[in-house]
Amino acid sequence: MKVFKFGGASVNSTERIQQVGAILKSYHGEQLLIVISAMGKTTNALEKVVEAFYDNKKEEALRLFEAIKQSHLTTAKYLLVKTYNPALEQLSNFFTEVEWLLHDKPVQGFDYYYDQVVCIGELLSTVIVSAYLNEIGFTNHWIDVRDIIRTDDNFRDANIDWFYSSNKVENVVLPLLKEHNVIVTQGFIGSTDENESTTLGREGSDYTAAVFANLLNAEGQYIWKDVEGVMNADPKLFPDAQLMSELNYDEVIEMAYYGAQVIHPKTIKPLQNKGIPLYVKCFLNKDLPGTVIHSKQLKGLPPIVVLKENQALIQLHSKDFSFVGEKPVADLYQLLADTKIKPNLMQTGAVTIQVCLDNQTEKIEKLALAAASIFEVQVEKGLTMLTIRHYNEELLQKMIAGRSVELMQRTPSTVQVVLK
Numbered sequence: 001m002k003v004f005k006f007g008g009a010s011v012n013s014t015e016r017i018q019q020v021g022a023i024l025k026s027y028h029g030e031q032l033l034i035v036i037s038a039m040g041k042t043t044n045a046l047e048k049v050v051e052a053f054y055d056n057k058k059e060e061a062l063r064l065f066e067a068i069k070q071s072h073l074t075t076a077k078y079l080l081v082k083t084y085n086p087a088l089e090q091l092s093n094f095f096t097e098v099e100w101l102l103h104d105k106p107v108q109g110f111d112y113y114y115d116q117v118v119c120i121g122e123l124l125s126t127v128i129v130s131a132y133l134n135e136i137g138f139t140n141h142w143i144d145v146r147d148i149i150r151t152d153d154n155f156r157d158a159n160i161d162w163f164y165s166s167n168k169v170e171n172v173v174l175p176l177l178k179e180h181n182v183i184v185t186q187g188f189i190g191s192t193d194e195n196e197s198t199t200l201g202r203e204g205s206d207y208t209a210a211v212f213a214n215l216l217n218a219e220g221q222y223i224w225k226d227v228e229g230v231m232n233a234d235p236k237l238f239p240d241a242q243l244m245s246e247l248n249y250d251e252v253i254e255m256a257y258y259g260a261q262v263i264h265p266k267t268i269k270p271l272q273n274k275g276i277p278l279y280v281k282c283f284l285n286k287d288l289p290g291t292v293i294h295s296k297q298l299k300g301l302p303p304i305v306v307l308k309e310n311q312a313l314i315q316l317h318s319k320d321f322s323f324v325g326e327k328p329v330a331d332l333y334q335l336l337a338d339t340k341i342k343p344n345l346m347q348t349g350a351v352t353i354q355v356c357l358d359n360q361t362e363k364i365e366k367l368a369l370a371a372a373s374i375f376e377v378q379v380e381k382g383l384t385m386l387t388i389r390h391y392n393e394e395l396l397q398k399m400i401a402g403r404s405v406e407l408m409q410r411t412p413s414t415v416q417v418v419l420k
Contacts, residue, residue, distance in 0.1 A: 001179065003221045005187060005209035010224055011125055012040030012156030014078045020129060021136050023224065023286050024182075027195045031177055034128050035187040035209040039075070042068060042200075046118045048151045053102055053117070054110050061102050069095050072124045079132045087131035094123050106256035110362070110417025111155035111336045112196070115189075119146075119197040122186035122205070130184040139286050140178035145208065148173060150189035151198045154410070158198035158341065159192055160211060165190075169215040176412070177216075185212075206264035211277075214270035221276060224283040230262050233305040242302055251301065251389075252278075258387040258416070259308040259344065268293070270353065304389040305399070308344065312359040313384040313406055313418055314368065316375035318351045329353070331374055339367045345416050346387055347409055354407055356385055380406070 004024075011017050021368040022036070038046075045068050052061035076087055098120050106113060115271040123144065148168045151158035176183055185203025190198050200207055206223060213221040230252075231241040249272040256263050262280065271278055271293075316332065318324055332353060336343060341363050345356040357364070359381050369379045383406060386399055396415055404420040 001033065001216060001218055003035065003209050003213040003216065003218045005035040005205055005221070005223045006037065006129075006283070007205065007223070007225060008037040008040050008042065008125075009226045011036060011129055014075060016283075017075075017079060017132055019130055019283065020224075021133055022132065022285070024138055025136075025287065029181075032182045032297070033173070033177065033212050033218075034140070034182065034184045035205055035212065036122070036126045036184065037187055039072070039125045039128075042071075042121040042125070042179045043118055047114070049102070050114050050117045051112070054106050054113060056103060056105065058067075062099070065098060065102060068124075072128065074182075076128050076131070077214060079128065080135055083131040083135045083204070085123060087127055090127045091124060091256060094120050094127070109155070115155045115158075115197050116119060119186075119199060121191040122188055126184055126186050133182075133184065139180065139184070140182040140184045141176055143173070143176065143183055143185045145186040145189060146191035146195075146197060148185075149211065151192060151200070153192045153194075153196065153198065155200045156199055156339075158192075160190065160200070165211070166215050169212070172215070173212075201264070201266070203261070204263045206267040207270075210267045210270040211275050214274055217274065218276055220279055221271060222279045222281055224281050225262075226283050228282050228288055229280045230293075232302045234307065237307060238305065243291070244301065244304075245289060245291055246296070246298060247301075248296055248298055249293060251298070251304075253294050254389060254414070255306065258306045258356045258389070258414075259385070260304075263293075280394065288383045290419045296298050301390050303391050305395075306357075306387040306389075308385040308387075310359045311344065311356055311381075311385045311418065312364055313380045313383055314355045314357070314364070314371070315378040315380070316353040316355070316371055317377055317378075318372050319374075321351055323350055324348055324353055328374055333373065335367055335370050339363050339370070341367055345407065345409060345418065349406060356383070356407065358368040370420070380420075382420075384419045386419055388415050389414045 012113055049061050049064045080087055098117055101116055132142055133140050142313050150161040150164040162187055187208035188199055228243045230244050233241040235241040249268050252263050253268050281290040284289040341357055343355045347354045368379055371377050400417055406415055406420050407418040409416045
């Protein structure tokens with residue numbers, strides 16, 4: 001059996017959903033588990049709903065959510081005829097789930113409400129796509145992934161309970177696959193043992209698909225994207241980006257760690273553990289070869305460029321000019337764990353530590369406030385982090401020309417630069 005994942009760009013219009021149907025029909029008769037993301041920019045729109053709700057702007061939150069509702073209803077009306085009424089009933093239940101929450105007042109942390117609202121995007125898109133596939137004769141069975149993937153309550157970056165989830169896959173998903181042959185479900189989301197919705201981190205649908213591939217011992221995981229395959233740079237920023245037809249697991253993990261948006265950082269490990277190949281295929285032309293990711297060692301890869309915008313650099317200076325030794329470094333790591341911050345780059349000097357991280361204002365303020373008891377703290381925002389794997393000096397100098405270098409760190413294979 002195969003695990004397919006279609007991202008938001010693959011289902012962001014009626015035409016693209018029809019294209020999903022055309023791709024899947026070419027796999028007719030095969031056993032498939034299909035993971036689908038929220039449509040287009042729905043997740044971003046739902047984030048704005050959460051922000052308004054958490055700021056006690058109930059009417060604005062409801063207005064923003066109404067626009068999301070109408071967008072999905074319009075899509076359903078264009079696509080569905082025979083399956084419209086049962087799909088509408090499902091959609092209405094999920095709309096109510098969010099509206100009920102939005103009429104309340106926030107009494108828990110932002111991350112909790114984020115997960116309860118944002119998870120709806122995946123549920124809405126899969127209801128519509130599943131109904132459309134049934135409409136065109138590609139029979140499938142829809143399931144709510146929250147009934148299968150159990151997580152802890154680390155909202156917005158939940159950890160999967162592999163033992164529980166594995167049992168659910170064995171006792172629920174496998175029998176359904178044998179009965180229906182094709183299952184449509186959601187990526188990115190799960191639930192706690194108290195049935196509270198959780199998310200697995202942004203772009204977590206790839207990871208969900210990998211978890212299913214691992215637990216189902218799939219012959220392969222296929223990610224369908226609107227690019228030819230994995231490129232050595234973002235083609236939107238670098239028009240001369242090259243397709244890499246083959247990569248190994250280690251290389252992709254490195255790329256993901258440094259911020260490449262092609263594959264979610266957690267995706268590779270479940271596949272690597274069982275030697276399951278990952279295929280990145282072109283949604284716009286299914287016949288293109290794409291990229292295969294496996295365990296083979298490769299040589300001669302081109303430079304791989306990753307740019308991360310909206311970065312912040314925290315400068316931590318020892319208060320008494322004493323060396324930054326084991327104790328303050330250990331304290332800093334504890335603060336990072338407490339604030340759930342994953343640094344993108346750290347560098348330690350004699351009396352300073354520099355930490356580059358995503359510019360998440362609320363978390364940075366918490367970290368800076370807590371660190372102020374140990375260090376003198378300065379925060380600089382509006383920065384860019386450049387990472388080049390397999391770099392050469394000519395390319396590096398070209399990329400940093402005209403920019404102020406705030407921090408640079410390099411190894412023989414990788415260079416990272418924080419730029420102003």
